[in-house]
Amino acid sequence: xxxxxxxxxxxxxxxxxxxxxxxxxxxxxxxxxxxxxxxxxxxxxxxxxxxxxxxxxxxxxxxxxxxxxxxxxxxxxxxxxxxxxxxxxxxxxxxxxxxxxxxxxxxxxxxxxxxxxxxxxxxxxxxxxxxxxxxxxxxxxxxxxxxxxxxxxxxxxxxxxxxxxxxxxxxxxxxxxxxxxxxxxxxxxxxxxxxxxxxxxxxxxxxxxxxxxxxxxxxxxxxxxxxxxxxxxxxxxxxxxxxxxxxxxxxxxxxxxxxxxxxxxxxxxxxxxxxxxxxxxxxxxxxxxxxxxxxxxxxxxxxxxxxxxxxxxxxxxxxxxxxxxxxx
Amino acid sequence: xxxxxxxxxxxxxxxxxxxxxxxxxxxxxxxxxxxxxxxxxxxxxxxxxxxxxxxxxxxxxxxxxxxxxxxxxxxxxxxxxxxxxxxxxxxxxxxxxxxxxxxxxxxxxxxxxxxxxxxxxxxxxxxxxxxxxxxxxxxxxxxxxxxxxxxxxxxxxxxxxxxxxxxxxxxxxxxxxxxxxxxxxxxxxxxxxxxxxxxxxxxxxxxxxxxxxxxxxxxxxxxxxxxxxxxxxxxxxxxxxxxxxxxxxxxxxxxxxxxxxxxxxxxxxxxxxxxxxxxxxxxxxxxxxxxxxxxxxxxxxxxxxxxxxxxxxxxxxxxxxxxxxxxxxxxxxx
Numbered sequence: 001x002x003x004x005x006x007x008x009x010x011x012x013x014x015x016x017x018x019x020x021x022x023x024x025x026x027x028x029x030x031x032x033x034x035x036x037x038x039x040x041x042x043x044x045x046x047x048x049x050x051x052x053x054x055x056x057x058x059x060x061x062x063x064x065x066x067x068x069x070x071x072x073x074x075x076x077x078x079x080x081x082x083x084x085x086x087x088x089x090x091x092x093x094x095x096x097x098x099x100x101x102x103x104x105x106x107x108x109x110x111x112x113x114x115x116x117x118x119x120x121x122x123x124x125x126x127x128x129x130x131x132x133x134x135x136x137x138x139x140x141x142x143x144x145x146x147x148x149x150x151x152x153x154x155x156x157x158x159x160x161x162x163x164x165x166x167x168x169x170x171x172x173x174x175x176x177x178x179x180x181x182x183x184x185x186x187x188x189x190x191x192x193x194x195x196x197x198x199x200x201x202x203x204x205x206x207x208x209x210x211x212x213x214x215x216x217x218x219x220x221x222x223x224x225x226x227x228x229x230x231x232x233x234x235x236x237x238x239x240x241x242x243x244x245x246x247x248x249x250x251x252x253x254x255x256x257x258x259x260x261x262x263x264x265x266x267x268x269x270x271x272x273x274x275x276x277x278x279x280x281x282x283x284x285x286x287x288x289x290x291x292x293x294x295x296x297x298x299x300x301x302x303x304x305x306x307x308x309x310x311x312x313x314x315x316x317x318x319x320x321x322x323x324x325x326x327x328x
Numbered sequence: 329x330x331x332x333x334x335x336x337x338x339x340x341x342x343x344x345x346x347x348x349x350x351x352x353x354x355x356x357x358x359x360x361x362x363x364x365x366x367x368x369x370x371x372x373x374x375x376x377x378x379x380x381x382x383x384x385x386x387x388x389x390x391x392x393x394x395x396x397x398x399x400x401x402x403x404x405x406x407x408x409x410x411x412x413x414x415x416x417x418x419x420x421x422x423x424x425x426x427x428x429x430x431x432x433x434x435x436x437x438x439x440x441x442x443x444x445x446x447x448x449x450x451x452x453x454x455x456x457x458x459x460x461x462x463x464x465x466x467x468x469x470x471x472x473x474x475x476x477x478x479x480x481x482x483x484x485x486x487x488x489x490x491x492x493x494x495x496x497x498x499x500x501x502x503x504x505x506x507x508x509x510x511x512x513x514x515x516x517x518x519x520x521x522x523x524x525x526x527x528x529x530x531x532x533x534x535x536x537x538x539x540x541x542x543x544x545x546x547x548x549x550x551x552x553x554x555x556x557x558x559x560x561x562x563x564x565x566x567x568x569x570x571x572x573x574x575x576x577x578x579x580x581x582x583x584x585x586x587x588x589x590x591x592x593x594x595x596x597x598x599x600x601x602x603x604x605x606x607x608x609x610x611x612x613x614x615x616x617x618x619x620x621x622x623x624x625x626x627x628x629x630x631x632x633x634x635x636x637x638x639x640x641x642x643x644x645x646x647x648x649x650x651x652x653x654x655x656x657x658x659x660x661x662x
Contacts, residue, residue: 078446124632128639129639130635130636130639131589131590131635133390133446133589134583134589134631134632134635135632137579137580137628137631138628138629138631138632140628141631142624142625142628144624145621145622145628146625149621149622149625153621252453252454255450256450266444295462297461297462297465298458300454300455300457300458300461301458302458303454303458304450304451304452304454304455304456304458305451305455307447307454308437308443308447308451311443311447315441315443
């Protein structure tokens with residue numbers, strides 16, 4: 001796929017003329033605010049505390065996975081296995097708890113499983129040089145099959161009541177805030193974070209300038225696995241059990257959230273903040289379609305259209321200068 | 329012999345022979361003509377769609393919406409013919425057109441709006457599947473005329489040495505041959521490779537990159553439409569989630585067949601052998617009673633092994649070429 005990035009001169013020119021243009025997340029944010037305010041008036045149940053918390057939890061699950069996916073996509077990679085990693089780590093945790101292990105030990109084990117899965121992806125991609133989309137397509141199938149075999153396709157639960165707070169009330173929002181803050185600081189304020197952008201910008205140039213690209217890539221895939229298992233904690237807690245088909249198909253929601261948030265799938269640019277706005281748009285959208293009584297089958301059609309519109313708006317901002325946006 | 333072994337298709341063909349031999353040794357039912365006949369019939373839909381996908385991947389693109397387009401086309405046949413009572417042939421024509429339209433939209437968005445293929449077709453994956461559910465109200469549809477169902481079951485023959493061949497296989501074979509002729513035998517086919525190896529170079533040498541890409545995506549959409557019709561005829565009903573996961577099976581087959589996701593290389597023969605491996609693997613595992621879950625796991629491992637083998641082979645080849653170049657250098661030191 002294309003490895004061209006936005007010409008730096010075009011960005012500089014735009015930043016001079018319009019400070020708001022620095023903010024790639026702006027169109028998504030405006031869209032979200034307009035949608036939320038319209039719904040507040042249109043749909044009577046939208047503004048209730050219960051409904052907002054439901055939206056917040058969905059945003060947190062997709063947003064936390066999205067934060068990891070953003071770092072992966074900035075390196076011009078992709079990870080299709082996140083939903084399977086989520087299910088696998090959740091199943092391990094639930095099985096341990098049902099088997100009598102302390103819940104917190106099980107949580108640590110789940111996070112460990114998530115990181116191990118990420119490390120597996122990293123190994124396939126960096127050491128064995130398998131393209132990320134193929135490697136994670138493979139692990140997506142393998143891990144999902146693994147969960148089904150491990151759980152015998154039955155639900156594992158119930159989990160102790162002391163664990164329910166993780167997926168209810170304000171906890172998901174707090175977890176999302178913590179993940180968003182730390183991953184933003186990681187990307188913007190640490191050396192490794194800057195390398196992540198560099199690796200996605202021009203891998204060859206970065207390699208030649210002496211940076212260990214393999215280490216950067218391994219870091220983002222392991223981080224992504226870890227965050228998938230964190231999102232798994234919220235989902236498991238809110239369902240009070242782990243199931244073999246949990247979060248199936250979520251990888252597409254997560255990638256959509258990242259792309260809607262203005263991260264370029266070609267790598268080199270993007271932000272966690274944008275992804276979280278993207279996740280919120282997706283959550284508000286599916287929630288409002290239900291509240292407005294739109295038949296459930298239209299949801300997919302509308303989601304598809306929204307993804308395209310969001311990416312298009314992002315592109316339009318670069319259309320004015322010919323050199324200023326990536327080619328396919 | 330060595331030359332043959334170095335081609336990309338040979339690796340997947342050897343894999344095919346190994347898988348075939350393993351299952352033939354495991355169970356008598358596997359190599360029975362009746363069983364192979366059925367596998368071929370079932371997998372001709374995937375083969376048809378994979379022909380188009382191979383071309384897309386050679387241009388350096390990807391299309392993950394094919395499964396959803398198969399579903400949409402299958403449902404259109406069901407809605408127009410089964411529910412609204414339209415004649416079956418106009419219904420099929422409408423389904424083909426819908427597939428073509430979906431592919432053309434993919435192509436336009438990718439070339440004119442310059443949105444990356446994976447994002448564009450991700451949106452189409454969602455939209456086309458949604459539309460299939462909207463149109464069918466999430467129900468499966470039937471009520472096809474007997475003539476249409478008979479076509480789905482029809483076998484042509486007997487052909488000496490082969491016996492009866494399902495009509496679906498004949499359709500798939502003719503499209504495979506068409507695909508090979510276009511890719512290998514025409515200037516347009518060469519320009520598909522050219523766009524994949526370097527779009528900029530292709531553009532500068534006067535190739536109309538827009539039309540090359542439009543063709544590959546539209547053609548893939550059309551073939552997915554055809555796949556949907558074939559599936560409706562085979563099952564004698566339309567199901568809204570027909571073709572789910574097709575994209576993954578097809579991409580696995582294309583990659584196993586030696587196409588590079590970076591574009592510029594690949595061929596349809598390899599892809600079709602890849603499809604055949606998927607077909608006999610699934611069928612063989614079914615026959616010896618391996619649950620579906622394990623099959624998914626197997627396919628995942630196979631996909632990764634296929635790419636690994638390909639990496640290994642190209643590494644060996646470049647080493648060999650390097651050694652050759654060194655030995656031919658004037659003083660052996662260059």
